[in-house]
Amino acid sequence: MFNYIIKRIGIAIPTLLILVAVSFYLMHAAPGGPFTSERPLPAQVLANIEAKYGLDQPIWHQMTNYLWGVITEFDFGPSYKYHDRTVNEIIAQGFPITLKYGFWSFIVAVGVGIPLGAIAAIRKNTWIDYLAVGVSIGAQVLPNFVMAPLLIIVFTLWLDWLPGGGWNGGSWEYLVMPVIALSTSYMASIARITRSSMLEVLNTNYIRTARSKGLPTKVIFFRHVLKPSLLPVISYLGPAFVGLITGSVIIDMYFSTGGMGYFFVNSAFNRDYSVMMGITIVVGGLTILFSLIADLLYAWVDPKIRY
């Protein structure tokens, strides 16, 4: 196990480096730069700005300089668009916000999705099953960019229960709508995966054996059904968790949460190279980390899997 972890980390570093190199070149290959604007800057002004940010250097030189700063000082550089902020500050401000609503969305998605799927499987072909499947399909097909404005109209404009956006340090009333909008489609997927995998487990021979020897349903469910049915769910949860905590441009856009998602997408349009690189590295690192954690969890749940 320990060797496996070391090996995975060993692969992670070159993977990240390739990610950085590819992103860096792709980014610079896009036409225009951070200071391209409708009012083209006079050559001298542009030259002064590019000299200040080192953008007048050859690309490979810019990249090695950048990487050196990241590795030695953990310095992601200044933002070219938001001049009062460094990339470190943007990430330090945006990531905790994204993490908070992402984490709660994860809890809600898992906390509602798994029981919903389990009930549907146990009460297969009853109205409960139909209702649960109906709800999850409904939740899945309603994209969050439709759901978000709908929630605001209902809870802010009509009912006047919740503020229509903002973050306010993440107090609960600002958290409710982002979490609902973000968690539903994940919740739906989790419910459907849980249901189908549980149905499969319920039809296996060892469950029939358990039933025939007279074990109570409760014991069968918690001791023999639950753990194996969660295997496919866990492999889904790893990437889902990363997706949730690395930010959603939709949530940030509609709820003005100030999270990392909008900064990320916007940085591409603004050609704000350093912000884009910084967030790419953070998201890439987290993706690698959580897929490793998911793999380790997998081994814990399924004794047949050993690394």
Add this chain to the structure above:
Amino acid sequence: MNYLPKSLAVGFVLASFASASVLAAATHPVTGEILADDQTFTYSLLDEFSSADPQIVEDVSGADIVRDLFEGLMNQDADGNLVPGVATGFTTNDAKDVYTFTLRDNAMWSDGNPVTAHDFVYSWRRLADPATASPYSWFAEIMAIENVGAVLSGDASPETLGVTALDNHTLEVRLTASLPYFAAMTTHSSTFPSPEWVVRTSGNDWTKPENIVSNGAYILTEHIPNERSVRERNTLYWNNDATILDKVIGLVINDENTDLTRYLANELDKGTVPSGQYIRLKEDYPNQATSFPRLCNYYMTFNMSPSGPEAFKDVRVRHALAYAIDRSVITEKILQAGQINAFTFTPGATAGFDVPSVAFGRMTQDERNAKAVELLNEAGYGPSNPLKFEYLYNTSEGHKKIAIAAQQMWKETLGVEATLANQEWKTFLKTRGGQGFELARGAWCGDYNEASTFLDLLTTPSGYNDGKYSNAEVDQLMLDARTMSDASGNYTRIEEILANEMPVIPIYHYAGVFMLKTNVKGWPYNNVEQNVYSRNLYKIAK
């Protein structure tokens, strides 16, 4: 979450309580209206602003914030007229190339230091200094301050810039050209003072709420990027007694429909009108939906450079395409928010500009269409030999609608086959700037309220002239206009030349639209540049 030290924060709270209690029963000193107890104004920004640093800020919403936090030599009133700011006035020589500003002696920074002429010397040097790398350093160049070119290129030190503090309250500026409108340029945010001692000690962090020191009517007390920024009354501002609004909150709302919903839910005092919804909102909220002319134009530019299509070198083709567009369909059916049909490049709202009655503007659309068919036939295009070209615009639903409408009009009236192409903003700018287009969308908002801010675009040396139109007479008229006390005749003549040569197709002139609660008063509707000073706004009791 507050970035302020506790003691300071308590101070502000106490200060705002104090002023609130004074204002509780207060009436407006001039109009006598009863003022609301809560003088907090909340509005929305479509995007996070670029900076709160006067010499660095480069976007309109940022400049609005900087205008509240800092005060320059001169200000604008509600009609856009020049009024004293930190300077009580100025004198100039006959040649209008030396300006002397007299600064008031009671202007103070929010830390209690006096505002002096030295602060302006420092800031203007800072604007031109290559080390600052200000995206607006070109503004110092168009102000024609002595030596600015050499300072910008690093050939001379910033100390050689032609701006001197004769004493603490007298500032002398020497120019390399005669600029009759120079004083008006000091209302621009890039000319506002920065506190040298704070910039030196805090470096890039100086504009953070915990460090910032400013001389305007407000101070920045909170700033969470992409969420909100808060500015509160600066009790040390020299004219603080006249300020009514205590607090201004800017919320970043990226989606204009969400913006409107939150406005309707009373979370905002000023909100956005999403495109195409003005008519409906005006019906439902006649006293809140507002539209007024703005200093911006929307046009299509022909590529007249050697890389452009041969067809566009024929003036008859350019005329035909310009005539066949029914502008009323675009303004009344598509945009629906008070936009104005354009037959000239310069908007009629521009100060000192009388819209000339150009020939094609006087015709009916039927006459224009008939003329267009005639001209295109003369040029040799017809059913057997249809004109084909590509129209390029930057990706946006709004531009797409206009492009499709134009494409249909050209097809139905002239049988022209225009294909549409769109590119993401920066890619588009690069393509248009490199003349990689046939016909492209363009739009321009005036930097200042004078026709040259538009017409300069169509001169040969202009860096913004992407269509590469070149006419010696236009260039000369513009050159002469610089030193004339009234250049309106030149501008009218240029518009007539443009109507004859049609290097660009004017489509419409912009209207500004927004939603404003009826209890917010003092909005400067007549200031076409929309330079808003929050200290002139106030809320009346409902």
